[in-house]
Amino acid sequence: MILEPFPRTFYDRDTVQVAQDLLGAFLVRELEGQLLVGRIVETEAYVGPDDRASHASVGRTSRNAVMFGPPGYAYVYVIYGVHHCLNVVTEREGFPAAVLIRALEPIEGIEVMRKLRGGRPDRELTNGPGKLCQALAIDLRFYGHDLCAGREVWIASGGLRPGEDIVQAPRVGVRGDERALAVPWRFAIKGNPYVSRPAPG
DNA sequence: GGTTCGATCCTCT
DNA sequence: GAGGATCGAACCT
Numbered sequence: 390m391i392l393e394p395f396p397r398t399f400y401d402r403d404t405v406q407v408a409q410d411l412l413g414a415f416l417v418r419e420l421e422g423q424l425l426v427g428r429i430v431e432t433e434a435y436v437g438p439d440d441r442a443s444h445a446s447v448g449r450t451s452r453n454a455v456m457f458g459p460p461g462y463a464y465v466y467v468i469y470g471v472h473h474c475l476n477v478v479t480e481r482e483g484f485p486a487a488v489l490i491r492a493l494e495p496i497e498g499i500e501v502m503r504k505l506r507g508g509r510p511d512r513e514l515t516n517g518p519g520k521l522c523q524a525l526a527i528d529l530r531f532y533g534h535d536l537c538a539g540r541e542v543w544i545a546s547g548g549l550r551p552g553e554d555i556v557q558a559p560r561v562g563v564r565g566d567e568r569a570l571a572v573p574w575r576f577a578i579k580g581n582p583y584v585s586r587p588a589p590g
Numbered sequence: 591g592g593t594t595c596g597a598t599c600c601t602c603t
Numbered sequence: 604g605a606g607g608a609t610c611g612a613a614c615c616t
Contacts, residue, residue, distance in 0.1 A: 433597070435597075442597070443597085444597080447613085450612075450613075451612080451613095452611080452612055452613080466596095466597085466611085466612090467596090467609095467610060467611055467612085468596060468597065468598055468599095469595090469596060469598050469599080469608080469609070469610085470596085470608075470609035470610035470611070471598070471599070471600095471608060471609055471610075472598050472599065474597065474598080476597090489597060491597085517598070517599070518597070518598070519598050519599060520598090520599075523599095529611085560597070561597065561598095562596085562597045562598075563597070585598095
């Protein structure tokens with residue numbers, strides 16, 4: 390397994406395309422000498438200042454500022470006061486866009502993930518955005534972290550396995566039912582058991 | 591300095 | 604399927 394970080398040019402592209410290309414890639418966490426690796430099986434795209442589901446739709450704030458910066462950096466935020474969510478910033482500087490990593494398939498360092506997740510069943514280690522952050526010990530310290538540097542947290546090329554297909558669906562947790570919010574910008578590997586629920590497809 | 595709300599998870603029914 | 608947990612940021616006063 391090659392765990393070379395994606396170059397910044399990978400992230401400096403159309404966000405919806407990046408969200409799809411991240412499926413099958415490896416999210417790598419280096420924790421106290423241990424390597425924790427998960428295969429990305431579910432993502433969501435948040436695109437531009439006019440995407441009302443995006444945190445950037447309220448304009449630039451200290452919370453979302455990294456989304457407005459150059460691509461290839463981590464946007465981490467706290468949700469419901471309890472959980473962390475990991476996004477990767479995409480597209481050119483000045484255009485706020487990111488991909489939310491929603492679910493992983495545990496690949497390496499599963500023992501550590503079990504410990505960090507309090508002994509939950511393996512299937513529930515990383516099948517949700519808050520869960521995977523807990524399993525990989527990712528929190529606000531990684532706000533603005535450079536994912537292209539290959540230290541602590543980064544993403545490496547993976548790809549789909551033979552026979553695997555991508556399914557798309559409307560994003561989770563988005564309010565309202567208007568067309569703009571119903572765009573199918575949630576992507577997942579079809580049938581993968583680690584996709585968060587409700588599973589699309 | 592107080593209030594409100596959230597790109598969720600867990601525990602119970 | 605419902606409700607509580609729990610905290611950082613935003614938006615008031």
